[in-house]
Amino acid sequence: MLIAEDLLLLLYDDERGKPITGAPGLDYALAGAVLIELSVLGKLGIAGEGEEVKHGRLKVLDASPTGDAILDERLAYIAGKPGKRPTDQIVRLSKKLRDQLLARLAERGVLTADEGKVLGIFPATRWPAADARHEAEVRSALASVLNVGTTPDQRTSALIALLSALNVVPKVVTDAVDKKALKRRAKEIAESDWAADAVKKAVAEMQAAVTTAVVVSAAATSSAGS
Secondary structure: OOHHHHHHHHOEOOOOOOEOOOOOHHHHHHHHHHHHHHHHOOOEEEOOOOOOOOOOOEEEOOOOOOOOHHHHHHHHHHHHOOOOOHHHHHHHHOOOHHHHHHHHHHHOOOEOOEEEEEOOOEEEEEOOEOOOHHHHHHHHHHHHHHHHOOOOOHHHHHHHHHHHHHOOHHHHOOOOOOHHHHHHHHHHHHHOOOOOHHHHHHHHHHHHHHHHHHHHHHHHHHHHHO
């Protein structure tokens, strides 16, 4: 499973088959997860001072395929447009990503594609869980880290950082008594030295992209209303 696939499972209600948080935050978080995975695999990095690529921009360390179609499609795109800011790439990388991940999880029998209609008119698809065993293991790892205090591995830390950026940790880890303490613990892990600087930079840029999108969306809605 990709980190993005684990994240998607956590962000969809198993019974209702609908997301527990809205767009564009969810989609940008998935794209951020792809950037994190490619960084962890040594495919991408963030340029420092004095490098050929402008400081703070994405640089390709290894453009060879990973063997995963979803990752390779995005890696090839980044390689074809080097030197972009991670925030800008997150917007582009998010396009059709959720649909690709949902379809693949359904093909594997993890989710079910439940076709229906909203108000009996508009086509809509719900994605309830068909086999929640893997997701249960992921949730158990999250709860162990956030509720018990066990030391997280890199993958779990990445998921916690992404969930914290979306501010949905209490919606995912629902058995915590003190939600404020839960969010505080998640933030501490997100800001800790759980990964290389390039990976943490990808998380930070994803947070910035989500925040920017929410602000722009709110401004557009306000303008339309007036």
